[in-house]
Amino acid sequence: MNHDIYSTEGLYKIVEKTELSDTISKHVIYAPLIAAKAKAGHFVILRSREGGERIPVTLVDWSPERGTVTVIIQAIGKSTTEMNALKQGDSFLDVAGPLGTPVEIKKWGTVLGVGGGVGIAELYPIARAYKDAGNKVVSILGARNRGLLILEKEMAELGEVIVTTDDGSAGKKGLVTDAMADLYAAGRGPDAIFTIGPIPMMKFVALASLPHKTPTFASLNPVMLDGTGMCGGCRVEIGGKPKFACVDGPMFDAHLTNFDALMKRTAAYREQEKESLERYAKDHQCRIGLH
Amino acid sequence: MENKPKKPTPSIKQNLGRHQDQVARRGNFDEVAMGFGLEEAVTEAARCLGCKTKPCELACPVNVKIPEFVDLVHKEDLGAAASKIFETSLFPAICGRVCPQETYCEFACVLKDKFGPVSVGRLERFTADYARKNGLIKPPACAPDTGKKVACVGSGPTSLAVAAELRKLGHAVTVFEALHEFGGVLSYGIPTFRLPREVVRFEVDMLRKMGVRLLKNVMVGKSISIEELKKDFDVVYIGSGAGLPTPMHTPGEDLVGVYSSNEFLTRVNLMGAHNFPETDTPYYIGKKVVVVGGGNTAMDSARCAMRLKPDSVTLLYRRTRAEMPARAEEVENAMEEGIKFEFLTAPVELVGDERGRLKRVKCIRMELGAPDASGRRKPMPQGGSDFFIEADSLVVAIGSSPNPVIQQSTPGLATNKWGGIIVEEATAKTSLDGIYAGGDVVRGGATVLLAMKDGKAAAKAIHEKLSAKGN
Known part of the structure; x- marks a missing residue:
């Protein structure tokens, strides 16, 4: 059509x-x-x-x-x-x-995707593009529990999948970085790593791959407003320089990313977000109560 | 109107318009300048001499037929007055509000020195508002379809002007807007207390009624490239504006609470953050707000902040009031609203707490030295003058530069060292065939009226190209 x-x-x-x-x-x-x-x-x-x-x-x-x-x-x-x-x-x-700027797809050899929570959804098209470009794809998927683990089957179609959960209800009990350590220990260190998930997770993935000098890329999720490079609200610090996640990213070199600064900036509206959600939940229950 | 003054009676005192009460207006986002009533308008129109030489019209960036429309206002034929303005400009309710008339028509008015000029801007606004509210506005007729297709990138003032002119000439026009509202800076930048949104929507809607196709949510340069557009359109006009904020390069600029004026104004004006949690986009200003800059955007930012009811809003400017680029009227409005001005003051460091939130601004005092490249006296830091201002939030309003995305994604498009697109001045032609540009993406941050003027000039050149043989 x-x-x-x-x-x-x-x-x-x-x-x-x-x-x-x-x-x-x-x-x-x-x-x-x-x-x-x-x-x-x-x-x-x-x-x-x-x-x-x-x-x-x-x-x-x-x-x-x-x-x-x-x-x-x-x-x-x-x-x-x-x-x-x-x-x-x-x-x-x-x-x-x-x-945003699409991810540069090239032949690395073995590409490791490390996804956490709903970040797995964002990892999927990137892993698929690397697979299509002739790379071997290995994935580590982390979630709090089995119920929150998504796209395991789709990721498995692209290559080996290692699952970790906080409570051990699926895969290994532990963190994605534990699984990374196992890979490196087994001499199976990848040629490049792509990670998408909660900021602390991406920070520790970057720290884990740094000693091995594995090129590592993280998809950053700062507070964004217009998404067109106009407001600078999504500025992140990469190699000491400000970058706009909306037009320059959202994927950046994880070893150059200041994750601590990112974490502080994403907390900017925490109180307002909480207020808004609580108001919504209350309003919603009231309405449900009327039926 | 009964017993109306005969025209011309220039000695009637110039009517400078009424303003919303200066204390009350700090609590709302309603328009500050209240606009003429019919009687006031007719009386003001009676002052016009109707000069044959039309100095006002010649001074107008979009050549509004001022003596003729003012005469029609005096005759109380507001529909005809609106149609007269429409002959050269489709956006009188916008221009009547945001044009710095004191530098154009009103500056050129022969009555200026002896009696004060005719209040042309207020008459234009009145005419447009009256005609809109009374259903007297008819979209202008368009020439038969030419079969030529034009894409306008951005929906700010320059693109709107191009779209209006070319559609009238019978070309098919599509306007691409990256955001979810049309109008560019008229929607995300200028606050509602200077330009109500229904005015922008009405004048944009007129284009729609004329058959202009308006597409939102398409960011040319990312969503689709100029080269791709060129395959589907005969001509592309780039009016993507000067949306790139200028940072201060001051330590601490990444602290929470530090905003570019673009972000702060967009949160409030486009997203309606002042109505949070009725609307969903929040803002954070805390109790003490500092705004840095001396232009119209700095005034808009400070005045928006004041309406969010903090304890104080302080504006820092490194020169004196005399060098401020903002319109004098806007500076007066800001002062009336209780904004504290710290002249000859510049921030040198922003200091935060352990959560990464702004707490204090370290400032220094300046003194004026010899004139710099801009012709204004250059501010020089005074040694040992450091002091601190408490601040929960700070808005950086020190200018903006051309939005870089299209330039970066269009091979062969020539740009200057400030990132502006280089054009042939009379025709708005860029270095690429069939690609034109104008407004702030060429000029850097300028004015709505200059952007519209560029659009009109470009439309003329584009029409000539599209009408040429072999095209």
Whole structure:
């Protein structure tokens, strides 16, 4: 089917929605221009309604033929909770993109992907692109428990998968860095590492690979506003210099990244985020109570 | 209006307009300048001499037919007055509010020195508002379709002007906007208390009624390249603006609470953060706000901050009031609203707490030395003048430079050392065939009116190209 990428007909409609866990949903959205231009590492900015926040989410998949893009959203705050409450057939108000700088795909040899939580969703297209480029792909997937582990099967189709959980309910009990240490100890150190997940996890992945001098890249998730390089809110410190995650990233050399500064900046609105979610939850319960 | 003054009666006192009360307005985002009523407008219009030489019209960047529309206001034919303005500009409600008329039409008015100029800007705004509210505005007629396709990148003032002019001439125009609202700086930058959003939406909507296609959420340079657009359009006009914030390069700039003016203004103006948690985008200013800069954006930032009800807003400027680039009216408005001005003062270090949040600003006092390249006296630090100001947040409003994304992603597009796109001045042509550019992406941070002027000049050149034989 030929899609007019300049048409607004049916734009941003959720053509398919799947619940991956209690809090994680997969949305397949009609956005033919984005689908036609997307590459691994690109992200989009979503808004669900008037007055809604601009939420950046990395693309998990895309189909120029269907004119669709796929994102996986974890309900953490009010905006993501609202987005996951949208149903198949509903539409997002805005989907902007593709944004960011795609990941450079080349032949490294063995590429290790280290994904944590919903970060696994963002790791998937990158791992797939490396596999397609002739690399051997090994993945370490970390989650708090089995219920929060996503895309294990899809990642397994790309190569060996090692699972770690905090409670041992799936794979090995422990941290992703324990599994990394095992690989290095077994003489199976990779040629490059890509990591996406919580900031502390990425920080320790970078620290673990540093002594081995393995090129390591992390996808950073600072607070973002416009996503077009205009506000500088998403500035991160790379090799002592400021970079904008929205246009220069979001993937950067993890060994040059100041993760501690990133952690402080992502906590900027913690109190407001909590207030907003609590208000939403209360409002929601009240409404449920009326039925 | 009964007993209206005969035209011309230049000796009637110039009406400078009414403002919302200076204390009350600190608590709201409603428009500060209140606009004329019909009687005030007709009386002010009576002052115009209707000079045959039209100095005001010639001084206007978009050549609004000022003596003619003012005469129609005096005759109380507001629909005709609006149509008269429409002949050269489709955006009178915007321009009537944000144009620095004191440097253009009102500066050129022959009454200026003896009686004070005719309040042309306020009359333009009145005409547009009255015609809009009374349903007197008709979209202008468009020439038959030419079959030529034009892409405008960005939906700020320069692209809007290009789109309006070329659509009237019968070309098919598509406007690409990266954000979710149209208007560029008119939506994310200029606060609602200077430019209500319904005004921007109405004038943008007029383009839609004329058949201009407006596409949001497409960031040209990332979502789609100029080269790709060139395959689908005969001409591409780049009006992507000067959206790159200038950092201070001061230690501590990464602390939480330190904003670029772009981020701070976008949170409030585009995302409605002042209504949080009714809206979802938060802001953090704390009790003590510091704004750095002396231009209109610094005034907008300080005045927005004041409306979020902190204990204090302090503006630091390294020169004196006389050198401030901001419009005098905006500086006065800011002072009336209780913003504290610290002239001859510059921040040298931002100090935070253990959580990485701003706490204090280390400043130094300056003195003015010999004139620099800008012709203004250069500020020099005074040794040993260090002092601290307590601050929970700080807004950096010291300028912006051309948005770099398109330049970086378009091979062969010539740029200057500030990152601006180089164009042939009269035609807005870039180094690439069929690609034109104008507004702030060429000029760096300039004004809405100059951006519109560029757009009109570019539209003329583009129309000539599209109409040429063999095209």
